[in-house]
Amino acid sequence: MSESASEEEPKPAQENGNEHKDNKQEATEVKEPIESSQNPPDSSALDTSNHVAKEATNEIKPPGMSGYQNVMRDVTEDLKIHVPSSICNRVSKMKEKVKQQQEQRECISKVKVKVANTQRQALQEQFNEWIxxxxxxxxxxxxxxxxxxxxxxxxxxxxxxxxxxxxxxxxxxxxxxx
Incomplete structure (x- = not known):
């Protein structure tokens, strides 16, 4: 019995191996007609990447950028601003400083205008009373x-x-x- 059992075990393994080889042959046979219909007979591995690139360009792309691209753009802009010793960081700091100085000048000019108006009103009242x-x-x-x-x-x-x-x-x- 042990001999017959040992004889029976290799047969299924051989059959499984033969079946596996047959599946590989069928798979290659199936792939070959597809490749031969799309690529010329002397195609290489680069042709398959060209095929993938052509298929990718045929896909319909939504207008504008995707959410991922928008987020990545925002993150890179933030990094440009916050990374020290980068040109974008220096430019953004200069822009912020210019904006702050402009706001200060506007506030000062508004205060000067208010003071001038109150002084003008006070002088006009005093002029009318005194003169x-x-x-x-x-x-x-x-x-x-x-x-x-x-x-x-x-x-x-x-x-x-x-x-x-x-x-x-x-x-x-x-x-x-x-």
Missing amino acids: LDPQGMIPMLVIQNVLHEFFQNSDFQLGRHILFSIWVAWSNKSQEKY
Whole structure:
């Protein structure tokens, strides 16, 4: 029995091996007609890669980039910005600095405009209160004080005596009216 059992075991193994060889032959026979119909008879391994490339280009591609490509683009842009000593990092830092300086200048100019407007309003109110008398005329004392301050200025030196004589003559005329 042991001899017959040992004799029986190799036969199925041989049959399995023969079947496996037959399957390989069938598989190669099936592949050969497909390859021969698509490629010329003297094709090489590169021709199969060309075939794959041609088939890939025939696929319909969606317009724009895929989600993966969008994410990868965003990640590379972030890396360009955050990687030190890269040109893109320096450029992005310079752009941020320029943007901050521009915002600061805009804020400062807005504050200056607000201050100028409030000063203008305050001066206009004070001018109306201080200068105009009930008749709407400028009082003589205000004019004399302005001219006196003008002549006291050390920067003013040309024709000081001429302007002073004009001031005196004008003040004499204006006093005659009152």
